[in-house]
Amino acid sequence: MKNLSSLLLLGMVLSISSQAIGQSNGSLPFTLPKVECPTFKADTISIDKYGAIKGGMVLNTVAIGKAIDACSNSGGGVVLVPKGVWLTGPITLKSNVNLHLQDGAVLQFSSNFDDFPLVMSYFEGWETVRCQSPISAKGQVNIAITGSGIIDGAGQVWRPVKKSKLTSAQWKALVSSGGVLSADKSTWYPSEKSLLGQNTTIQGYIKGGSMHEYEKIKDYLRPNMVSLVECKNVLLEGVTFQNSPAWNLHPLMCENLTINKVNVRNPWYAQNGDGVDIESCKNGVVTNSTFDVGDDGICIKSGKDEEGRKRGMPTENFLVENCVVFHGHGGFVIGSEMSGGVRNIIVRNCTFLGTDIGLRFKTTRGRGGVVENILVDGINMTNIPAEAINFSMYYMGKSPIAEPEDEGKTQTTVKEVGANPIADESTPQFKNFTIRNVACKGALQAIHLEGLPEMSIKNILFEDISIEAEKGIRCIEAEGVTFSNVTIKTTKGIPMEVINSTGVETSRVDLMGASQVKVSVGGKMAKGINLKGVAGASAATVKIGAGLSSSEIIK
Incomplete structure (x- = not known):
């Protein structure tokens, strides 16, 4: 092969550049350890030498597997996917192998469900049975997927699609292609097995179920496209990962992870079409990459319940x-599966364009786990359909706080609810966040924080924030929240609402909106609210809820 000698060194060059990225920690508020990147021998094996045939007509699973095995067994190196379309079933990576896609190479995974057997795997925080992932590795050391090519997971044959997310012409074409419809005709499923899985299981999980029982819903058990479990020294660089059956990239319980200059794509309507979900991993970087997906863009997790x-x-x-992140349910997300905890995370110099929510931190009762020591610095956002910044401990649950629209009123009210649960190991915690240098042009709401009555969100600093949104700030069940040099421009409602929160501090806060009232404070637990730093705060512009003492509100 021409210019093969230049390819021989590619794995080593990529790992050296990524290792330098992992060391760029000079200005961080806490020390991040050096990320160790894989290095590879210069030896290169091309998949066509083991019988792979390009063109997209011949299934090359066996040939690619033989090339990977031979490379690993000989001490490692580069397995080359040359230019062309290469059809394959599931691939298993092995230690000391860099799977390198040449520019113009397309690794196209099969659309035949039978090519993906049922295996024990992981999905949304649980160990369970799924179809085998297109690319997987478990317990391997020094592995990489690099290059300039494309990896396509054939997700269109796996995913259900909601009618509401397509044009009438697109829906008609999809239905005419085959598959089945839900009873209400609102959702298309690829097969009867897929529909059965949706109707009879929770996320395809059958407690104590046999493989025979899972076989009945096999087509519903969509795999994550790249599943890397308990691996060490992992590099993903340069490649386009697209069209995944479920999540795109899922490193789980891995150590020393480098993701650099990747392009991750899914249709905007792709259910569970996340970009990257980093779960229970230690030490890593995600840099210089783009995400345009159907669910969360960049997501941090750590197991469920x-x-x-x-x-x-x-x-x-x-x-x-x-x-x-061009599209997704969230630009940067932590949760909701965060039961093992999340700590020491830095997110900086990122841009979110049209993501449903910009910065999203989500959990719910029953999760447990502590999310702490999070720094977000330098985020630019535009056209956010929901909240620019969202903390919610009611994910998939019902908040006891009524929206103003729910009551036909202009001010948020607190619904009367029963006794609050007692905090225990299943109660999640969010604490010690710094969010600074954030600008957003256009959102439904600027900032939403909502903790639990039994576990408030604690110690959150918002600094140097500028957001233009329909609605402003809602701070519910929070403790020790500081707003410093914050400008919020709104068009609807009261710009800042504080409910059942304590120890709220303000400094150089400018709340611009049509409402004469700038701040409302409510909830019988509210106290220690310092509004001295709010421009124009006065008796006329601050509304204090019934039962509260004005001495608790420092104007």
Whole structure:
């Protein structure tokens, strides 16, 4: 092959450049350890030498597997995917192998469900049965996927699609292609097995279920496209990962992870079409990458509920930098599966364009886990359909706080609810966040914080924030929240609402909006609210809820 000698060194060159990225920690508020990147021998094996045939007509699973095995067994090196379309079933990576896609190479995964057997795997925080991932590795050391090519997971044959997310012409074409419809005709499923899975299971999880039972819903058990479990020294660089059956990239319980200059794509309507979900991993960087997906863009997780707490492996020591998210449910997200904890995360110099929510931190009762020591610095956003910044401990649940529209009123009210649960190991915690240098042009709401009555959100600093949105700030069940040099421009409602919160501090806060009232404070637990730093705060512009003492509000 021409110019092969230049390719021989590519794995080594990429790992050296990524290792330098992992060391760029000079200005961080806490120390992140050096991320160790894989290095590879110069030896290169091309998949066509083991019988792979390009063109997209011949299934090359066996040939690619033989090339990877031969490379690993000989001490490692580069397995080359040359220019062309290469059809394949699931691929298993092995230690000391850099799977390198040449410019113009397309690794196209099969659309035949039978090519993906049922295996024990992981999905949304639980160990369970799924179809085998297109690319997987478990317990391997020094592995990489690099190059300039494209990896396509054939997700269109796996995913259900909601009618509401397509044009009438697109829906008609999809239905005519085959598959089945839900009883209400609102959702298309690829097959009867896929529909059965949706109707009879929770996320395809059958407690105590046999493989025979899972086989009945096999087509519903969509795999994550790249599943890397308990691997060490992992590099993903340069490649386009697209069209995944479920999540795109899922490193789980891995150590020393470098993701650099990747392009991750899914249709905007792709259910569970996340970009990257980093779960219970230690030490890593996600840099210089773009995401345009159907669910969360860049997401940090650590297991779900009791199983996640029992695993007890937080995601920790990560730098996310210089990334762009064009579409997704959230630009940067933590949760909701965070039961093992998340700590020491830095997100800086990122841009979110049209993501449903910009910065999203989500959990719910039953998760447990502590999310702490999070720095967000230098985020630019535009056209955010929901909140620019959202903390919610009611994910998939019902908040006891009524929206103004719910009551037909202009001010938020607190619904009367029963006794609050007592905090225990299943109660999640968000604490010690710094969010600074954030600008957003256009959002439904600027900032939403909502903790639990039994566990408030604690110690959050918002500094140097400028957001233009329909609605402003809502701070509910929070403790020790500081707003410093914050400008919020709104068009609807009261610009700042504080409910059942304590220790709220303000400094150089400018709230611009049509409402004469700038701040409302409510909830019988509210106290220690310092509004001295709010421009124009006065008896006429601050509304204090019934039952509260004005001495608790420092104007």
